[in-house]
Amino acid sequence: MPHPRPLVSTLAAALLATFAATAAQADEVQVAVAANFTAPMQKIAAQFEKDTGHKAVLSFGATGKFYAQIKNGAPFEVFLAADDETPARLEKENGTLPGSRFTYAIxxxxxxxxxxxxxxxxxxxxxxxxxxxxxxxxxxxxxxxxxxxxxxxxxxxxxxxxxxxxxxxxxxxxxxxxxxxxxxxxxxxxxxxxxxxxxxxxxxxxxxxxxxYSPIRQDAVILEKGTTSGKAKPAAEALVKYLQGDKARAVIKGYGYAL
Amino acid sequence: MPFGPDDWSAIRLTLKLAATATCLLLLLGTPLAWWLARTRSWLKGPVGAVVALPLVLPPTVLGFYLLVTLGPNGPVGQLTQSLGLGLLPFTFPGLVLASVLYSMPFVVQPLQQAFDTLGERPLEVAATLRASPWDTFFSVVLPLARPGFITATILGFAHTVGEFGVVLMIGGNIPDKTRVVSVQIYDHVEALEYTQAHWLAGGMLLFSFLVLLALYGSKARSRHGF
Missing domain, CATH: 3.40.190.10 (Periplasmic binding protein-like II)
Known part of the structure; x- marks a missing residue:
């Protein structure tokens, strides 16, 4: 059966190419985003990708739900919470990169x-x-x-x-x-x-x-999954830096948050 | 006490919802299944397909359409408002309606199957004995189709108890009105109240197993019995 061979090898080549492509742009960062921050974060993530080449993969939901998922091994690398207590709690439980917590919006x-x-x-x-x-x-x-x-x-x-x-x-x-x-x-x-x-x-x-109401300080933090050997992964670090930059802050303010 | 008052309220509500929906489904599903089993109309295919839709549609599709059509700007919402019934989302009747749609195939299909296997013969015999159609239905069809009715009742009830996605989308999580067991379990899990979640989830597992055991057990018995 001479015919299937080329097909198989083409497929294999295509698969390899796919893997190679993934490996080359492996700088993806998985982000858990509090639902209230959906619209600004989509905008920031698009700019972030354009400016740095890294890709932020976003999941949106309730902060308490994300906490439960993170505690149970969810693959999130950066967490943008809707409060400061949840990231602080994760920090205390050694689930974050120490010193990475900051307020990104109020x-x-x-x-x-x-x-x-x-x-x-x-x-x-x-x-x-x-x-x-x-x-x-x-x-x-x-x-x-x-x-x-x-x-x-x-x-x-x-x-x-x-x-x-x-x-x-x-x-x-x-x-x-x-x-x-x-x-x-x-x-x-x-x-x-x-x-x-x-x-x-x-x-x-x-x-x-x-x-x-008590101030809604929304803190971000780099999670354990966003670190390798005690240091932030490059894409996670880049995103956290980007969030504190002028471009991102302008978007955040534009959506009515205080800073 | 493994269950808190909220949990008991959710359990009561779930049983009430499942019982109400199952009764309505038997009332509506029986004539529908009968028609589907007997008709030669071209509509048989489309109607059968519509009844079966909830088997394949994700609950989000049904939940989304219900939220939009039952809402104040939707056609059904405007109808219920003009009838003075108010709006259905976030209410118990709203959940009943959703459950009836969602569990429809689980009731109609076993009934249709039972009516199909009945065949023409018993009806013809009853007709030659001058039984009226109603008489035929109650004294011939019902007893012969009994296993179908039992299956339909159990599956309709159990499937309504197991409903989650649609309730989450149109229920609004209101104690005693729309917070059913599946939603209560979800809340417990999300809030990391794993002990309470375990009790309810374990109870649900046991309940579902016993229901299905009753169903399949009785089927196996009736097959060996004759």
């Missing part, structure tokens, strides 16, 4: 409705009622969910509104419940309701005063 909580003129700029709508569902991220898993609960407690509206909670698995789903109109309003991250020029995408919004 998040802001908003009360948002996809409809105009629902949310006033004092958050009075929370006391007036007139809605069936209030969407928020699960406070056990997502720092923005916890900030929402703190805000409601500070306003003295928690008890009255708790029966109206719809709890999303992460802040992206909390946004989604409001965006589809299934919940009239909900607590989401400021970054989610802004477009890339920092303009409100639509609907009505109340920027919750920061006195109502």
């Amino acid at each position: 998040g802001k909580l908003v009360l948002w409705s996809a409809k105009p003129a629902i949310v006033d700029n004092q958050g009075e709508v929370l006391k007036q009622g007139g809605f069936d569902h209030l969407s928020l991220a699960n406070p056990k898993l997502a720092p923005y969910g916890l900030a929402a609960v703190e805000t409601l407690k500070a306003l003295g509206a928690y008890e009255a509104l708790a029966p109206k909670f719809v709890q999303a698995e992460n802040i992206a789903q909390a946004y989604n419940f409001v965006a589809t109109g299934n919940a009239l309003l909900g607590f989401v991250a400021y970054s989610q309701v802004l477009d890339e020029h920092g303009q409100l995408k639509g609907g009505s919004v109340w920027l919750v005063p920061s006195k109502y």
Whole structure:
């Protein structure tokens, strides 16, 4: 059977080429990104790839969920959390590169409705009622969910509104419940309701005063999987550096984060 | 106590959901399966395919479409609102509707199979004895198709208990309303509450095994029995 041979060798050559290509551009970095930081991080990752040649592979989700996954051997090399406690906890448990933790953004909580003129700029709508569902991220898993609960407690509206909670698995789903109109309003991250020029995408919004909730310091850290023999892998190190550079900071500020 | 009050609430809710959905499925599924088994219409193929869709579709597809169509801007959402029923997502009736769609093939297919194997003969005999169609159905078809009904009931119930993705997408995780066992397990796992997760997950495993054992055990018995 002379015919299959060329085919097999072509396939083998193609496979080899694929492996070689992967090996050549092996500088990929696996990043776990808090869901509220999805849009800015996609933009930053694209610029990062263009500027450095490294590729950031992004996964988005709730911070608490990522913690559980990292503790169970998830392959993430860099973690952009939605709080400072989770990275600090990982640091204490020797799951990170010591000294690599830093605050990349300070998040802001908003009360948002996809409809105009629902949310006033004092958050009075929370006391007036007139809605069936209030969407928020699960406070056990997502720092923005916890900030929402703190805000409601500070306003003295928690008890009255708790029966109206719809709890999303992460802040992206909390946004989604409001965006589809299934919940009239909900607590989401400021970054989610802004477009890339920092303009409100639509609907009505109340920027919750920061006195109502503990600051959402979002820390990043290089994880154990992002190190080789006690040092950061090149792509992981490059990404962390890039996040602290002017270009990335401009994007982060553009999405309404403080720095 | 291995189960907290939240866990018990989730267990109660799950059983209620599965029981409600199974009853509705038997009510809706029986005529549908009967029609599918008897009809010569060209619609048989398309309808059968639609019923079987949840077998192959990922729950995210169903969850996404439900969220959009049942929402205030969707056609079903506008209908339910104009009827004064409000919106279905994040409610128990919403989960019942989702479960009925999602578990449909598990009820309709065993019934259809049972009606198929019945053949024309018993119906013809009943007709010559001047039994009315309803009489025929209740005194001939039902008893003969009993194994099919048992399979359909067990599978419909068990599959609804095992539902997760759709509930996660349209449920909103509300205690006593939409937080079923599978979602509660997910929450425990994500929050690293592995002890509680183990109790619920182990309970689910045992329950599912016993249900399937009852199903396959009774099938094996009935085959040897005759």
